[in-house]
Amino acid sequence: MADNRPDRTADSAAALRELGAFAHRWEERRDSLNTLAEHWRDDPNTMLFLRERAVADPDEDVRETALLGLATHWPHHPGTLSFLMERAATDPDEDLRLRLVEVVARGWPGHPETLPWLRRLTDHDPDGDVRAGMVLIVAGTWRDDPAVQPLVHRWATDADPDVREAAVRALATNWRKDPQTLPLIRERAVADADADVRETALRVLAGWWRDDPGTLPLVQDRAATDPDEEVREAAVRALATNWPDEPTTAALLRRRAAEDPDDYVRLAATQALRVILPGGPAPASANPHRTTTASTDRS
Numbered sequence: 001m002a003d004n005r006p007d008r009t010a011d012s013a014a015a016l017r018e019l020g021a022f023a024h025r026w027e028e029r030r031d032s033l034n035t036l037a038e039h040w041r042d043d044p045n046t047m048l049f050l051r052e053r054a055v056a057d058p059d060e061d062v063r064e065t066a067l068l069g070l071a072t073h074w075p076h077h078p079g080t081l082s083f084l085m086e087r088a089a090t091d092p093d094e095d096l097r098l099r100l101v102e103v104v105a106r107g108w109p110g111h112p113e114t115l116p117w118l119r120r121l122t123d124h125d126p127d128g129d130v131r132a133g134m135v136l137i138v139a140g141t142w143r144d145d146p147a148v149q150p151l152v153h154r155w156a157t158d159a160d161p162d163v164r165e166a167a168v169r170a171l172a173t174n175w176r177k178d179p180q181t182l183p184l185i186r187e188r189a190v191a192d193a194d195a196d197v198r199e200t201a202l203r204v205l206a207g208w209w210r211d212d213p214g215t216l217p218l219v220q221d222r223a224a225t226d227p228d229e230e231v232r233e234a235a236v237r238a239l240a241t242n243w244p245d246e247p248t249t250a251a252l253l254r255r256r257a258a259e260d261p262d263d264y265v266r267l268a269a270t271q272a273l274r275v276i277l278p279g280g281p282a283p284a285s286a287n288p289h290r291t292t293t294a295s296t297d298r299s
Helices: 010-022 026-039 044-056 060-075 080-090 095-106 114-124 130-139 148-155 161-174 182-192 195-208 214-226 227-240 247-259 265-275 292-296
Strands: none
Touching: 010 026, 010 044, 010 148, 026 044, 026 060, 026 080, 044 060, 044 080, 060 080, 060 114, 080 095, 080 114, 080 161, 095 130, 095 195, 114 130, 114 148, 114 161, 130 161, 161 182, 161 195, 182 214, 195 227, 214 227, 214 247, 227 247, 227 265, 247 265
């Protein structure tokens, strides 16, 4: 049987380092780093070379390969964790920063520096989407830490709407039974300045607190009065899905179908009536869902 392992000589390693640093195609550089990490991990030059490429390579996929190689093959080296933390804070690529946070949280959750570091990073990363992802990682990884839930509560009122939306999701997922969670999510569903946050809070309420006596009135109110058409549409659909037999649902849907100023909300209400009241009004279109194009066309 043929031996497909690479020739593990010093010259071969040097040639791979040459490719890993200077090959024109990023795929060649990535593959060279993978091969070095897999087959030359005992060579002291390999770890140093991966650290250098993790910073210097212009392609984020190659940098990720170098960093994951370090995390996989040298997790116990005293410099690995601090290096990964530094790159998670400073790499110019947003997706890679978040990927590194996942790696650190999964690989070193019990290290005394991991959670304090990630708390600081979640507050200070310049990208809202990255911070939102960090909120979910903190909440999911350390939900039993008594310091984490208050943090997520604070993030639910963060200046960035992506962070607030992530905090709403994290609270509903990890602390549903906590008495502080439901009031906070209700408040976000009504008072948040961002429509996406209100819609997420509304969906969470309808999905997880459908039987709470305060949920149906809140969703009915949002269907009628929210200033954003997409939130009203989401509320209309939530009513039809979760409370189809509630006596007030059909009446509210009829009003939305007749009176809402937005075409798509009226259409959603008409479709919902047709589902919960067989033989109800015919839909105005075969496609009741708001499309990206339609939303973009609003002015």
